[in-house]
Amino acid sequence: MYIKSVIAGAIASVGIAAAALAADVKVGFVYVGPVGDYGWTYEHDQGRLAVEKHFGDKVETVYQELVPEGADSERVMTQMALQGADLIFTTSFGYMEPTINVAEKFPNVKFEHATGYMRADNVSTYSARFYEGRAIQGHIAGKMTKTNKVGYIGSFPIPEVVRGINSAFIHARKVNPDVEFNIVWIYTWFDPAKEADAATALIEQGCDVVLQHTDSTAPQAAAEKAGGVITFGQASDMAMFKPTPRVSSIIDDWAPYYIARTQAVLDGTWTSTDTWDGIGPGMVGIGEITSAVPADVKAEALAMKDAIASGDYHPFTGPINKQDGSVWLAAGETADDGTLLGMNFYVEGIKGDVPQ
Amino acid sequence: MDFSSINPALLIASLMVSATPILLAAIGEAVVEKSGVLNLGVEGMMIVGAVVGFIIAVNTDAPLLGFICAAIVSGIFSMIFGILTQYLKSNQVATGLGLTLVGLGLSALLGRPYEGMKSPTLKALDIPFLGDIPVLGKMLFSHDLMIYFSVFIVAMVWWFLKFTHAGMVLRAVGENHDAAHALGYKVVRVRMLAIMFGGATSGLGGAYISLARVPQWTEGMTAGAGWIALAIVVFASWRPWRVLFGAYIFGGVTVLQLNLQAAGASIPVEYLSMSPYLITIVVLVIISSRGNQGAPASLGRPFHASS
Amino acid sequence: MLKLEKRLQQSKKWIYLSPFLAVVITMISGGILFTILGENPFEAIRIIFWDPLFDPNFASYSRPQLLVKAGPLILIAIGLSFGFKAGVWNIGAEGQYIMGAIFGAGLALAFYPMESKLIFPLMIIAGALGGFLWGMIPAFLKAKLNANEILVSLMLVYVAESILASVSQGLLKNPDGYGFPGSRNLQKYESAANVEIISNSGMHWGVLFAFITVIFSYIVLTRHIQGFNIQLTGEAPRAAKFAGVNPTANIVFCLGISGALAGLAGMFEVAGPSGQITIEFNSGYGFTAIIVAFLGRLHPVGILLSGLLIALTYIGGELAQLMLGLPGASIQLFQGMLLFFLLATDLFANYRVKIGTN
Incomplete structure (x- = not known):
C-alpha cells in the first residue's frame, strides 16, 4: 500500500503541477466560517466563484474554511503562499496581524485583508460601507x-x-x-x-x-x-x-472587487490600496x-x-x-x-x- | 429602562423553549452517569441528532419522524462510545472527546446539501381549556409536543431510577460495579443500555435545536450546548427533577439577560454568563461535602470482570 | 466467542505495534471516506501524512510548524499524564491554558512599552502561576471538600472563557485597536515576544520547555519517589495509603503541575505564535492534549510522539483542504477515526484476546 501510495502520489503531483501551469494566476481565500453559513463567509465564497467564472482557465482559486484566527491562520496563509498563490484574500478582522506577518515573508505575494486597518506594500485592505x-x-x-x-x-x-x-x-x-x-x-x-x-x-x-x-x-x-x-x-x-x-x-457583494483585484494582478498593475466602497461601486x-x-x-x-x-x-x-x-x-x-x-x-x- | 416591557409569561414560555435541548441531553447524560459512565461526547451526539432530524424532516415533511430518527441514529452513534469503552476498555474521557470530534465532522459532511433550507417545524399544541387560561395558558400550555415530552422523560427517568428494579440495578452498577458484578448483574449490558438512552435523548435535544428552536441546519449549530448539558447534570447532583430545574435555570439565565438587555438594562454579560458555572461548582461542593450524595462512586472508572 | 483476559503486565510488543496498526486502519478507512467525497484516496493520505514532512514545496515550512503545533500539546499532555496516572482527572487544562495566557500577557502589557530583559522570564513565571492557581481551585475543592475534580475543572473552563472574553474587550484591549476586541500584539513588543530560538526552526521557547518537560517527567516517573508514589496511587490506592503516600499532597502535586504546564503553554502561545489575547484565543489545545496524553499511553516519550502525530494530522489536514478542496469537516472526522482506532487497538496491549467458549 505504501509503495502504491507513493506512485499514485507521484502521478497526482504531476497532475497538480500541470494544472498550476495552466493558470496564470492563483488566488487564495481564507475564511473564518463554513462556506455554507449563508452569511459572511458564504458571500466571500460567492465572490470567489465569480472570479473563477469570470476568468475561466486563466485563474485558479483555492480556499480554506473554518480557519481559526491567530496562529493557525498564519500557517494557512503561509501554506497558500508556498503553494504558489499570487493573491490571497483574508476575510476576517482577526486575520489582520497574521496577514501582515505572512506578507513580510512573501514580498512577491499580494495580500488583501478585509475590514482591517493595517497595510503594507503588498497588503491592501478593503471593506464595505x-x-x-x-x-x-x-x-x-x-x-x-x-x-x-x-x-x-x-x-x-x-x-x-x-x-x-x-x-x-x-x-x-x-x-x-x-x-x-x-x-x-x-x-x-x-x-x-x-x-x-x-x-x-x-x-x-x-x-x-x-x-x-x-x-x-x-x-x-x-x-x-x-x-x-x-x-x-x-x-x-x-x-x-x-x-x-x-x-x-x-x-x-465582493465579486466586483475580487474580479478587479485579480485582473490587476494579471495585468501587473496591483498596488497596495485602502478600499472602502459602498452602494455606488456595488x-x-x-x-x-x-x-x-x-x-x-x-x-x-x-x-x-x-x-x-x-x-x-x-x-x-x-x-x-x-x-x-x-x-x-x-x-x-x-x-x-x-x-x-x-x-x-x-x-x-x-x-x-x-x-x- | 423599562422592565414593564418584559412579560413574565412570555419569558417563562421562551425559556422553556431555550432550555429543552439541554434538558433532553442532560437527562440522558444523568442516566449514563448514574450507571457509572462519563460520556463527554454529548455535543457530538446532539449535533448528529440535529442533522439527522433535519434531513429526515425536510425530506419527509414530517418533523415528528425527524425526531424519531434523530433519537435512533444518535442512539446508534453513541454505541461507538459504548463499544469502545465497555468492550474494548478504552478510556472514557478520551473516547467521549473523540465522539464529539467525529460527531461534528460527520454532521457537517451529511448536512452540506441541506444548508440554507427551511424545515417544517412542530406546531404548537392546541390544548383545549388549559390553553385558554389567562397567563398560565400562554406560559405553560401553548407549546409544541417535544416540550411536554421532555418533561415526561424526566418524570419517567425519576420513576425508573426510584421505583423500578432495573433502576436499582443501574444505580448499583454506578455505585460499585464490582459488587454489582458479584451479585450477578450484567454491568456492561446495563451500561450499554444507559449509553444508548443517553445518545437517544441527546439526539432529540439536537433535533429540537434544528427543528424547533432555530429552525434550520448550519454546521456546528449546537455551539456548545452539549457541554452545558454536562454542567447541568452536576448542578442537579444526578437527580432527574433537579436536572429539569437546572436546565431551566441555565436556559433562563440566557433568556433573562437577553430580555434585560432588550429592556434597556446595561448588564455585564460576561459575568452573567459565567454565573451558572460558578453556581454549579458551589452546588457540587455543597453536595460533596455532605458526603454520599455526590457523584456515582464508579463514575468514569473502567470495569473489567475479573472472574 | 471472543474472550478478553487482562494481562498482568502490558504487552510490550503490542504497546509498540498497536499505534501502527491504528494508523494503518485509519488510512484505509480515511481512504474510503475520501473516495466517497470524490477524491483520490492515495493522494489525500499522502498529502496528510507525507507532504508536511517531505514535500519539497512545503516541508521546509511545515516541519517547523509541526513543532509549533505540537509544543503546547506536549507541554499540556505531560502535565496531565501525572494526574491521569495517579487517578486525578484534570480535564480543565483548557481553562488553565487560558489563565496562563491572561496572566502572562497581562504582566507584559502592564510593563508596556518598557523594554527589559527581565520581562520575558517574569512572564514565564506569571504564566505558570496563572495556570497553577486555576488548577489549585479543583485541587483544593477535591482535597478539602471531596468535590469531583473532573467536573470542577471542566466548569472552570467556561469561567475562564468568560474571563477571556471580558479582558479582551476591557482590561487588556489594545487602546490603539479602533475599539476591536483583542490585546496588543506581543510579537511586536520585543521584551515580551516569544521568539524562535533558532530562526525558521519552529523552536520557540515553549517548544524547548516542552522537550525539557518530557525529560523531566521521564526522570520523575522512573527515578524519583514522587513518580513512584503517583504510579502506586493510581494502580493500588490502598497500598499507597499504607506506604504513607499523602493523598492530599498527591492531588495538589498533580493538579498543580498540570495547571502550571498548561498555563505555561498558554503563555508561550500568546507571546509567540498567537501574539494576542482575543476572544477566540483558545483553540482547544487543552482538550486535544487529553487525547495526546492517552495516545501516548501517559508515557513521556509516547506523549512526545503522539503530540507530533496529532500535529501532523492538523497540518497535513490543512494541506489536504488546500490542495484538494476537501471540506474542513472531513479532516475532523479523519482525526476522530484515528483516535478511535488508537483507543480500540489499545485493547491488545492490556488484554489478551482469546477465542473460546465461556
Whole structure:
C-alpha cells in the first residue's frame, strides 16, 4: 500500500503541477466560517466563484474554511503562499496581524485583508460601507413599525456595528420621531440558537422590526414563527425568507472587487490600496424590497439608495448630535471617514450605553 | 429602562423553549452517569441528532419522524462510545472527546446539501381549556409536543431510577460495579443500555435545536450546548427533577439577560454568563461535602470482570 | 466467542505495534471516506501524512510548524499524564491554558512599552502561576471538600472563557485597536515576544520547555519517589495509603503541575505564535492534549510522539483542504477515526484476546 501510495502520489503531483501551469494566476481565500453559513463567509465564497467564472482557465482559486484566527491562520496563509498563490484574500478582522506577518515573508505575494486597518506594500485592505445599507433599512423600519420599537441584535460593540446602529437609528427617527431602538449584544457572530433567543426576546417585548448584525438566518426564522415582524437579510440576501419576514437585505457583494483585484494582478498593475466602497461601486447591494413594503415606502427607499449611490447623499449628514446632546455634525456637515472608522458612541436619542 | 416591557409569561414560555435541548441531553447524560459512565461526547451526539432530524424532516415533511430518527441514529452513534469503552476498555474521557470530534465532522459532511433550507417545524399544541387560561395558558400550555415530552422523560427517568428494579440495578452498577458484578448483574449490558438512552435523548435535544428552536441546519449549530448539558447534570447532583430545574435555570439565565438587555438594562454579560458555572461548582461542593450524595462512586472508572 | 483476559503486565510488543496498526486502519478507512467525497484516496493520505514532512514545496515550512503545533500539546499532555496516572482527572487544562495566557500577557502589557530583559522570564513565571492557581481551585475543592475534580475543572473552563472574553474587550484591549476586541500584539513588543530560538526552526521557547518537560517527567516517573508514589496511587490506592503516600499532597502535586504546564503553554502561545489575547484565543489545545496524553499511553516519550502525530494530522489536514478542496469537516472526522482506532487497538496491549467458549 505504501509503495502504491507513493506512485499514485507521484502521478497526482504531476497532475497538480500541470494544472498550476495552466493558470496564470492563483488566488487564495481564507475564511473564518463554513462556506455554507449563508452569511459572511458564504458571500466571500460567492465572490470567489465569480472570479473563477469570470476568468475561466486563466485563474485558479483555492480556499480554506473554518480557519481559526491567530496562529493557525498564519500557517494557512503561509501554506497558500508556498503553494504558489499570487493573491490571497483574508476575510476576517482577526486575520489582520497574521496577514501582515505572512506578507513580510512573501514580498512577491499580494495580500488583501478585509475590514482591517493595517497595510503594507503588498497588503491592501478593503471593506464595505455597510452603514449605507443600514440607512435604507432604518428608513423602512421607521416607516413600517407599528409599535415604534425596533429591535437590533448586535454581535460585538465594535465601531462597525455601532456605526450601523447609528445609521439605522438616524434614518428611522427622521421618518418616525417616536421610534425607539432596543439593542441586544450577544457577543458572537454566529450562534443560531442564541440569535434566535435574542430575536424572540426582542419580539416578545414588542419589537415588530428586527435588525441583525450577526450572520445566521435564525432571527429570520424566529420572526417568521412569531408573525407580524419584519427583518432584513444580513451579509447575504437570505432570500428563503421572502416576502416576509425578510423585506429587504444588505448583501456584501465582493465579486466586483475580487474580479478587479485579480485582473490587476494579471495585468501587473496591483498596488497596495485602502478600499472602502459602498452602494455606488456595488460592494454593498440592497436585496429586493418585497411586496410587504408599501409602494411609497419602497420608492423612498430606492430613491435614497440612488442618492447614496450617486454620492448626493451621505447617511451621516448633520445636524447630528451625540448621545449626550453635544454637537457632532453641524447642519450640512458630513462625517469624515476617520471618525466613522473609530465610532464608539451613540447618536442622540438612542438609549443605553455602548458596552465598554 | 423599562422592565414593564418584559412579560413574565412570555419569558417563562421562551425559556422553556431555550432550555429543552439541554434538558433532553442532560437527562440522558444523568442516566449514563448514574450507571457509572462519563460520556463527554454529548455535543457530538446532539449535533448528529440535529442533522439527522433535519434531513429526515425536510425530506419527509414530517418533523415528528425527524425526531424519531434523530433519537435512533444518535442512539446508534453513541454505541461507538459504548463499544469502545465497555468492550474494548478504552478510556472514557478520551473516547467521549473523540465522539464529539467525529460527531461534528460527520454532521457537517451529511448536512452540506441541506444548508440554507427551511424545515417544517412542530406546531404548537392546541390544548383545549388549559390553553385558554389567562397567563398560565400562554406560559405553560401553548407549546409544541417535544416540550411536554421532555418533561415526561424526566418524570419517567425519576420513576425508573426510584421505583423500578432495573433502576436499582443501574444505580448499583454506578455505585460499585464490582459488587454489582458479584451479585450477578450484567454491568456492561446495563451500561450499554444507559449509553444508548443517553445518545437517544441527546439526539432529540439536537433535533429540537434544528427543528424547533432555530429552525434550520448550519454546521456546528449546537455551539456548545452539549457541554452545558454536562454542567447541568452536576448542578442537579444526578437527580432527574433537579436536572429539569437546572436546565431551566441555565436556559433562563440566557433568556433573562437577553430580555434585560432588550429592556434597556446595561448588564455585564460576561459575568452573567459565567454565573451558572460558578453556581454549579458551589452546588457540587455543597453536595460533596455532605458526603454520599455526590457523584456515582464508579463514575468514569473502567470495569473489567475479573472472574 | 471472543474472550478478553487482562494481562498482568502490558504487552510490550503490542504497546509498540498497536499505534501502527491504528494508523494503518485509519488510512484505509480515511481512504474510503475520501473516495466517497470524490477524491483520490492515495493522494489525500499522502498529502496528510507525507507532504508536511517531505514535500519539497512545503516541508521546509511545515516541519517547523509541526513543532509549533505540537509544543503546547506536549507541554499540556505531560502535565496531565501525572494526574491521569495517579487517578486525578484534570480535564480543565483548557481553562488553565487560558489563565496562563491572561496572566502572562497581562504582566507584559502592564510593563508596556518598557523594554527589559527581565520581562520575558517574569512572564514565564506569571504564566505558570496563572495556570497553577486555576488548577489549585479543583485541587483544593477535591482535597478539602471531596468535590469531583473532573467536573470542577471542566466548569472552570467556561469561567475562564468568560474571563477571556471580558479582558479582551476591557482590561487588556489594545487602546490603539479602533475599539476591536483583542490585546496588543506581543510579537511586536520585543521584551515580551516569544521568539524562535533558532530562526525558521519552529523552536520557540515553549517548544524547548516542552522537550525539557518530557525529560523531566521521564526522570520523575522512573527515578524519583514522587513518580513512584503517583504510579502506586493510581494502580493500588490502598497500598499507597499504607506506604504513607499523602493523598492530599498527591492531588495538589498533580493538579498543580498540570495547571502550571498548561498555563505555561498558554503563555508561550500568546507571546509567540498567537501574539494576542482575543476572544477566540483558545483553540482547544487543552482538550486535544487529553487525547495526546492517552495516545501516548501517559508515557513521556509516547506523549512526545503522539503530540507530533496529532500535529501532523492538523497540518497535513490543512494541506489536504488546500490542495484538494476537501471540506474542513472531513479532516475532523479523519482525526476522530484515528483516535478511535488508537483507543480500540489499545485493547491488545492490556488484554489478551482469546477465542473460546465461556
